[in-house]
Amino acid sequence: MSRIRSVATSVRDRRAFLAATGAVSLSAGIGLALRPDRGGSTVPAAGEGQAVALSSRQAPAAPLMPYTRGTSLASVAAPLNSTGFRRLGDGPAWQRVVRGDLAAPKAGRGERRTALAAFVQFTDLHIVDVQHPLRYEYLRAQTASAWRPQESLSVAGAVSLVERVNALRGAPVTGSPLHFVMTTGDNTDNNAKTELDWFLKAMSGGRITPNSGDPKGYEGVQNSGLKLYWQPDADVRDGDKQLGFPKIDGFLAAAVRELRSPGLNLPWYSTVGNHDSLPGGCYAPGDPFFAEYAVGGKKLMSLDETIGAAIWKNVKKGGDPKGSAFKDMLKSQARKMRSVTPDEGRAPFTAAEYLQAHLDPAHTGPGPIGHGYSQANLAAKTQYYTFRIAEDLLGVSLDSTDPGGHYEGSLGTAQLRWLERTLKAAEQNKEHVIVFSHHTSKSMRNLREDPNHPGERRHGGDEVLALLGSYRSTLAWVNGHSHKNNITPHPAPGNRSFWEISTASHIDFPQLARVIEVVDNHDGTISLFTTLIESAAPHRTDFADLTQTGLAALYRELSFNAPGSRSTLSGDPGDRNTELVLSKG
Numbered sequence: 001m002s003r004i005r006s007v008a009t010s011v012r013d014r015r016a017f018l019a020a021t022g023a024v025s026l027s028a029g030i031g032l033a034l035r036p037d038r039g040g041s042t043v044p045a046a047g048e049g050q051a052v053a054l055s056s057r058q059a060p061a062a063p064l065m066p067y068t069r070g071t072s073l074a075s076v077a078a079p080l081n082s083t084g085f086r087r088l089g090d091g092p093a094w095q096r097v098v099r100g101d102l103a104a105p106k107a108g109r110g111e112r113r114t115a116l117a118a119f120v121q122f123t124d125l126h127i128v129d130v131q132h133p134l135r136y137e138y139l140r141a142q143t144a145s146a147w148r149p150q151e152s153l154s155v156a157g158a159v160s161l162v163e164r165v166n167a168l169r170g171a172p173v174t175g176s177p178l179h180f181v182m183t184t185g186d187n188t189d190n191n192a193k194t195e196l197d198w199f200l201k202a203m204s205g206g207r208i209t210p211n212s213g214d215p216k217g218y219e220g221v222q223n224s225g226l227k228l229y230w231q232p233d234a235d236v237r238d239g240d241k242q243l244g245f246p247k248i249d250g251f252l253a254a255a256v257r258e259l260r261s262p263g264l265n266l267p268w269y270s271t272v273g274n275h276d277s278l279p280g281g282c283y284a285p286g287d288p289f290f291a292e293y294a295v296g297g298k299k300l301m302s303l304d305e306t307i308g309a310a311i312w313k314n315v316k317k318g319g320d321p322k323g324s325a326f327k328d329m330l331k332s333q334a335r336k337m338r339s340v341t342p343d344e345g346r347a348p349f350t351a352a353e354y355l356q357a358h359l360d361p362a363h364t365g366p367g368p369i370g371h372g373y374s375q376a377n378l379a380a381k382t383q384y385y386t387f388r389i390a391e392d393l394l395g396v397s398l399d400s401t402d403p404g405g406h407y408e409g410s411l412g413t414a415q416l417r418w419l420e421r422t423l424k425a426a427e428q429n430k431e432h433v434i435v436f437s438h439h440t441s442k443s444m445r446n447l448r449e450d451p452n453h454p455g456e457r458r459h460g461g462d463e464v465l466a467l468l469g470s471y472r473s474t475l476a477w478v479n480g481h482s483h484k485n486n487i488t489p490h491p492a493p494g495n496r497s498f499w500e501i502s503t504a505s506h507i508d509f510p511q512l513a514r515v516i517e518v519v520d521n522h523d524g525t526i527s528l529f530t531t532l533i534e535s536a537a538p539h540r541t542d543f544a545d546l547t548q549t550g551l552a553a554l555y556r557e558l559s560f561n562a563p564g565s566r567s568t569l570s571g572d573p574g575d576r577n578t579e580l581v582l583s584k585g
Helices: 011-021 151-167 193-204 251-255 288-295 305-316 324-332 351-359 375-380 413-428 461-468 548-561
Strands: 076-079 088-091 097-099 114-122 180-184 206-208 259-261 268-271 385-390 393-397 432-436 474-479 486-490 498-502 513-520 525-533 578-583
Touching: 076 548, 088 548, 114 385, 151 193, 151 251, 151 259, 151 513, 151 525, 151 548, 180 474, 193 206, 193 259, 193 351, 259 548, 268 393, 288 324, 305 324, 351 375, 393 413, 413 432, 413 461, 461 474, 474 513, 474 525, 486 578, 498 525, 498 578
Parallel strands: 097 578, 114 180, 180 268, 393 432, 432 474, 474 498
Antiparallel strands: 076 088, 114 513, 206 259, 385 393, 486 498, 513 525, 525 578
């Protein structure tokens, strides 16, 4: 029998118990594992090796497994009309696809399987301070990601996703308790302290006022009168209204109004992304000009398209990692900037401040303290760590951002060697490993030197794939960044194959998260079940409903209609709800 021990007892044994009690008691988390220092050794974090006290939750009565309610196996938001501004309603479900790319699924496995672990992946929440001066909304003509009509509702959308997870009846296939949530980066949008505070409160609970600058109300591109942007409260015939976007009286006041997050009732862990670490998600941090501009009283809202096209072309190629050309452009446009209320809260946060914010007791919620990060990370100036998923199942969170700049990623040599030691130790201990990062293997092509570690090589996705495929311990690499559902098999000789699971964002439609279940089939194979979920907001919207729930529903519908948005982000059926089979190493 596999040495991976179940985080829950057998599904067959638990079914009667769960149905009888109507509750699921969650207790995940043996103490966090050792933390890496820059010298390659390991440093024990305070309290490691001890059980982490985590809260329990009361869930709805457990149904017979498998269940579909509240997941994309029951329904997915879909358009009700075919022209103009398209309203959403309840669409058809996405069926589960069994994938045997890496190992043949064997008959009868459903009767034999044992649940080993179950967790939820959030990715690319992009909590946005939409009034931040450093945002480059004026590049909208060059890229749809520069500004989205739904962005002012990102906090309401994230809170609704938290509510969805809190309402889930355990894992959809096995009925196992859900043991944690992992966010795989781009938790914030523009490396701003306002956004980091809102993200942490959304995840761990608290009251959030998604407003910065003038405390009396919104001041940004959406009440600028500029036709480049949707002006929801005004009669201006802007470009979006010409496409059918509605006029919604009171929209902006509602968007910056205080709301409350219940916080996750599960432990949660955090992985860093490029938008968390770099201003604009692409420029090397630490420039005093950008820091001063971020908190200042001027904001550029329009730009000549020729200038914008040159700026964006340079960003796409990674040709301006320090933002020198971007800085020069801002200086040249000083006379065209509009006045806004200065706000020190919009300051960029450093890597150390990111760690300290996670370690702040005010944001602990259901734990663990630091959400994966530790005082040892602060001391070593690292943002990668391991954590215990189950007795013989290890989680590894990587830092794939490059402080040298550019939105693509890589790993430094010290981190790659640490990962190699971690995988080797897991294999010697007959453990399995699930790796988490922000970047996908295909988006780790930025080998620019980290200015904080001159002379250290950077390593791209091909090298990481080769390393993960060298150890039988690797089960999966779970990531985001691409904003698209994509599941890729990575075959390797000697039962060293693994799956790469990339999940769509929660800012662009279809706004998803993913439940992942690990099961032992007791026939020489392991299955990873993936099930996509939407937020708890209803599919149908009401433009007159500006409550917290109504805004979350509108967040989804606006994202579906956003001009320039990609229609392929949901992926193919084999990238959505799946059973991924692989041989047990």
